[in-house]
């Protein structure tokens with residue numbers, strides 16, 4: 492339990508560090524004006540990842556205090572997941588469509604943002620917590636709305652290498668999430684040796700957290716590459 496809390500906290504500070512590093516690298520490159528304007532989707536994503544890891548850490552730290560806190564903080568944790576999904580979609584939509592399709596870009600932003608807000612409202616209702624399958628389905632649907640936007644962007648840009656490379660990055664991120672969900676759902680490896688062997692380290696939930704952080708970092712490298720591309724291209 493403590494290991495993944497420390498992991499979460501470590502990665503939160505790393506995400507802040509990476510946000511700073513982006514600024515530094517930009518200073519060296521010259522032509523700052525145009526790049527600065529385009530940088531906001533990166534911050535949206537970094538903030539959403541930080542919110543997700545932060546709320547998850549708070550939930551795991553204080554959720555055990557009593558039942559009331561447990562329920563309240565679990566809802567906050569779900570809200571963090573919604574934030575991460577929407578925040579991951581924002582740079583994909585923005586850089587995917589680029590300046591060539593400003594209206595389509597705005598429509599997708601509002602559609603995904605609206606869908607995210609709807610799921611967020613749901614996440615604070617009692618039934619959201621009771622229905623595991625439905626909850627996962629809503630999260631997946633939200634994430635798929637970003638994939639739909641990306642596929643549309645790919646067709647709109649006639650399968651340009653830039654947008655296709657983004658699809659590769661998003662697929663790698665998706666695979667990492669799926670791996671984590673696999674551990675999360677099957678409770679492997681502690682399902683094999685239930686006698687508290689994996690309580691401290693290596694539990695399925697711990698692996699799930701590591702997968703989330705790795706997937707978020709993978710996505711960050713994807714969108715940073717795109718941002719560099721959109722700034723210089």
Ligand SMILES: [Zn+2]
Pocket residue numbers: 547551696700
């Ligand atoms: Zn957790």
